[in-house]
Each structure stands twice: as structure tokens, then as C-alpha cells.
Amino acid sequence: MENGAVVPVDKADTAILSVADRYQTFLALDFGLKRTGFAVGNRLLRTAQPQGTVVAQGDARFALIAKHLKEWQPDALVIGVPFHPDGAAHENTTRARRFGRQLHGRFGLPVFEVDERYSTTEALSDGARDADAAAACIILEQFLRSLS
16 A cells, blocks of 8 residues: 555455554545535544535546645545445446546545445435535544554
């Protein structure tokens, strides 16, 4: 992970164990075709805070992501990758993974994938006003809990 690659969900369990201590601050993204939710958190407290949602696609989305990166200056990114309930990949799995590779390519930060099954459902059942940002928060907290 020292080279700052994208760590896929199926490799994340072993890779997360070796997340370098220098990675302290993380920005999580709950990727959607139209909306992307954000959350920021740190390793020390193992907590995350929702940071809103952007409604944008393509270059406009990446410009807004760049603003979040400038503001929060994370050491690494965490993205939610959706799967069917049985764990099978689907169209949005491929899209989210492509998005992760684009993030790494554009911003040069390590990207960790997290299985995001039911994160939006959980956010909605918790009464979240901004389900996408709350889902990003859930994704990031799941990742932070898994760190050794």
C-alpha cells in the first residue's frame, strides 16, 4: 500500500491491517451516479463526520471533490463499493471501482474500497437528513473500526 494504489474490497481485509500509521485522516465518498456523499474522519478517534453531498457528474464532480481535498487534506480516500445482498458484483460495483481508480489517478492518494451494502438503508433508517453523507459516514466508520 506504500505506492498509493486502489485496494479492492476483496483484498481490503489484509491490506487494511497494514495501513501505514502515516495515514491518519481519511475522506470517504459514497459514490452515486448523480450524488456523492462525503464524510471525514481520523484514525485516532475512529469517528467520522458527514460533510454534505454534491450533486454533479464528470469533471464538475471532480472539481468539487478537489475542494473537499483542499479543505480536509486527507492522507487517503475511502470509497463505498456496492454489491448485491449475496455479495455478487453488479453494474454499480464496476462504476464505483472505476471511480476509485479515477480518484487515485487524479489526486494521487491511496484509495481503499469498503463493501457498502445497506449503508444508505442504514442511514435512512437512522433518520438522516442527508442520506448520502450519512452513508459516507457509515462507510468510513466501518473502515476505521477495521484498522489495527
